Amino acid sequence: xxxxxxxxxxxxxxxxxxxxxxxxGGTPSPPAQPxxxxxxxxxxxxxxxxxxxxxxxxxxxxxxxxxxxxxxxAGAGGTGFCNEGRAGRTFQRSFEEELAWRPPxxxxxxxxxxxxxxxxxxxxxxxxxxxxxEVRTQWPQTRTVMVGPIxxxxxxxxxxxxxxxxxxxxxxxxxxxxxxxxxxxxREAVLPDxxxxxxxxxxxxxAWLAGELL
Numbered sequence: 001x002x003x004x005x006x007x008x009x010x011x012x013x014x015x016x017x018x019x020x021x022x023x024x025g026g027t028p029s030p031p032a033q034p035x036x037x038x039x040x041x042x043x044x045x046x047x048x049x050x051x052x053x054x055x056x057x058x059x060x061x062x063x064x065x066x067x068x069x070x071x072x073x074a075g076a077g078g079t080g081f082c083n084e085g086r087a088g089r090t091f092q093r094s095f096e097e098e099l100a101w102r103p104p105x106x107x108x109x110x111x112x113x114x115x116x117x118x119x120x121x122x123x124x125x126x127x128x129x130x131x132x133x134e135v136r137t138q139w140p141q142t143r144t145v146m147v148g149p150i151x152x153x154x155x156x157x158x159x160x161x162x163x164x165x166x167x168x169x170x171x172x173x174x175x176x177x178x179x180x181x182x183x184x185x186x187r188e189a190v191l192p193d194x195x196x197x198x199x200x201x202x203x204x205x206x207a208w209l210a211g212e213l214l
Contacts, residue, residue, distance in 0.1 A: 036068060036069055036070045037067070037068070037069040037070070037105075037106035037107060038069065038070055038072065038103075038105040038106050038107075039060075039063075039064045039067070039069040039070065039071050039072070039105060039106065039107045039108075039109065040071075040072045040073075040074065040099055040102075040105040040107070040108045040109070041060040041071060041072070041073045041074065041075070041108075041109045041110075041111060042074050042075050042091050042094050042095050042098075042099065042108070042109070042110050042111070042112075043060065043073075043074075043075045043091070043109075043110070043111040043112045043147075044075060044076070044077060044078065044079050044080060044085075044111075044112045044114055044115055045076075045077030045078065045196060046058070046059070046111070046112070046114065046150045046196065046197065046205075047059070047060050047073060047075050047111050047112065048060075048073055048074075048075050048076060048077065050077055050191075050196045051191050051193070051196055052191075052198075052199070053196075053197065053198070053199050053202055055073055057199060057202060058073070058202050059197065059201075059202040059203075059204075059205035059206040059209060060073050060109070060111070060206075061073065061206075062202060062203060062205075062206030062210075063205075063206040063207075063209040063210045063213070066206060066207070066210040067210050067213065067214060069106070069107070072099070072102070072105070074094045074095065074097075074098035074099050075091065075094045075098075075112075076089065076094065078115055079091060079094060079112070079115060080112050080113060080114070080115035080116035080119075080124075081112065081113060081116050081119075081124050081127035081128045081131065081166070082116050082119040082123050082124055082127045083115040083116050083118070083119065085115060090127065091110060091112060091127075091131055092127065092130060092131040092134065095110075095131060095134065095135065096134070100134075100138050104138075104139035104141065104142045105139070105142055106142070106143065107142070107143050107144075107145065107213070108135060108139070108142050108143070108144045108145070109144075109145050109146075109147060109209075109213075110128075110131065110132075110135075110144065110145070110146045110147070111146075111147035111150070112147070112149060112150075113148055113149035113159075113162040113163065113165075113166050114149040114150055114151065114159070114162075116149070116162050117149075117156065117158040117159055117161075117162055118158075119162075121161040121162065121164065121165040122165070124161075124162050124165040124166065125165035125166070125168050125169050128146070128165065128166050128169035128170070129169040129172060129173065132144070132146075132169060132170070132173035132175065133173070136173070144173075144175045144176075145175060145176045145177075145178060145213065146166055146167075146169070146170040146175055146176070146177050146178070147177075147178045147179075147180065147209070148162070148163040148166050148167060148177065148178065148179045148180060148181060149162050149163055149166070149180070149181065150180045150197075150205070151180070151181060152185045152189050152190045152195070152196075152197060152201060153190060153194060153195075155181055159181065160181065163179060163181055167179065178209070178212050180205070180208070183208060185201065185204055185205075186200075186201075186204070188200055188201070189201030189204050189205075
């Protein structure tokens with residue numbers, strides 16, 4: 001039987017007959033698709049969405065799309081570095097439960113502090129430093145950025161103490177710190193609750209964040 005197979009192959013080669021066998025080069029591979037960077041976020045209601053703005057339309061999702069990335073968003077409303085909110089967990093717990101078990105992303109953004117204004121600045125600094133330490137242990141090669149508390153109106157004095165505590169933890173951890181309190185936002189960026197962003201407000205935040213990260 002093996003000899004017959006060889007003779008058939010020889011006849012096809014000599015006579016130039018079409019063959020059903022694949023060409024020696026095999027089937028051409030499809031062109032490689034560009035890698036979309038994975039961008040993970042940990043945050044509060046500004047990051048995960050609130051009111052009429054769902055998770056896939058928040059500034060985090062919009063910023064990732066502006067940068068050509070795919071977002072993975074963790075966290076819950078009312079949470080912070082120290083504050084557990086109704087979800088009963090801090091940013092560090094959100095990181096552990098929702099992100100830490102995944103493969104390392106290209107970028108991790110830790111954003112918040114709005115809900116930590118009732119805590120001492122030192123406790124906020126310690127909690128932020130603890131989260132950064134765990135991130136570095138888990139994903140030593142991942143680019144990490146910390147974003148301070150977001151206020152779309154006039155921030156209270158305590159917001160600046162939280163901002164400074166998070167900035168200090170970022171400096172000590174050798175990661176980039178971005179400060180939304182240095183920006184002013186248009187009136188139409190705020191929902192009637194006076195706190196959370198409208199869809200347009202999320203767009204403003206996304207454009208600012210993407211511009212800072214690129």
